[in-house]
Amino acid sequence: MIIKCQKCILRKWKPSDLQNLIKHANNPRIASNMRDGFPYPYTIEKGKEWLEFNNNQYNQNSPQNFAITLDDTAIGGIGLMVGEDIERISAETGYWLGEEYWGRGIISSALRCILDYGFNTLNLERIFAKPLENNMASRKVLEKNGFVLEGILRKSAIKSGNICNQALYAKIRE
Ligand SMILES: CC(C)(COP(=O)(O)OP(=O)(O)OC[C@H]1O[C@@H](n2cnc3c(N)ncnc32)[C@H](O)[C@@H]1OP(=O)(O)O)[C@@H](O)C(=O)NCCC(=O)NCCS
Numbered sequence: 779m780i781i782k783c784q785k786c787i788l789r790k791w792k793p794s795d796l797q798n799l800i801k802h803a804n805n806p807r808i809a810s811n812m813r814d815g816f817p818y819p820y821t822i823e824k825g826k827e828w829l830e831f832n833n834n835q836y837n838q839n840s841p842q843n844f845a846i847t848l849d850d851t852a853i854g855g856i857g858l859m860v861g862e863d864i865e866r867i868s869a870e871t872g873y874w875l876g877e878e879y880w881g882r883g884i885i886s887s888a889l890r891c892i893l894d895y896g897f898n899t900l901n902l903e904r905i906f907a908k909p910l911e912n913n914m915a916s917r918k919v920l921e922k923n924g925f926v927l928e929g930i931l932r933k934s935a936i937k938s939g940n941i942c943n944q945a946l947y948a949k950i951r952e
Pocket residue numbers: 807808809811812872873874875876879880881882883884885886907908909910913914915916918919
């Protein structure tokens with residue numbers, strides 16, 4: 779499955795992405811804003827685990843995690859984590875981009891496509907994100923793409939030993 783965006787292409791992760799995944803993901807400036815499941819250092823074992831996890835997911839469901847690619851080279855990732863039970867109409871989005879590609883609007887372009895995919899293919903009603911409160915780049919990306927700040931989740935996360943607030947942003951189906 780391929781989603782053509784204005785500035786990049788989203789496609790399924792594949793085993794041959796390993797080298798580029800490690801190259802771009804192994805960055806403390808990225809890991810410090812992600813969940814601990816996205817570690818620094820980002821090891822080869824971690825990369826293999828991620829690619830294998832997605833390979834298994836792809837066999838079962840509609841894909842929910844995509845590689846962000848330029849010329850078929852993986853330079854980042856974006857996905858949706860769909861809720862369960864009564865929250866199955868909501869999904870949390872998460873994304874990251876290799877640092878050398880920051881500042882080009884690539885993530886906004888990918889996010890617009892994921893919103894379209896989430897609302898129109900997965901039939902979701904709500905897509906939300908919870909950046910750490912001080913992650914201004916991610917907050918700006920969400921605001922630029924029509925997400926509304928619903929509140930600050932006080933002391934909701936612990937990152938690198940520090941207790942942090944998260945900013946809850948959401949966009950609902952128009
Ligand atoms: C979040 C991330 C994908 C954004 O990528 P990007 O290419 O920098 O995004 P864009 O350039 O489209 O937009 C970022 C915006 O934030 C602004 N910005 C960046 N750092 C900022 C800061 N410290 N304070 C205020 N604004 C900031 C940029 O100027 C830009 O605004 P503009 O479009 O008005 O110029 C990238 O920074 C990243 O991978 N970060 C690490 C992982 C992460 O945080 N993931 C999200 C977890 S919720």
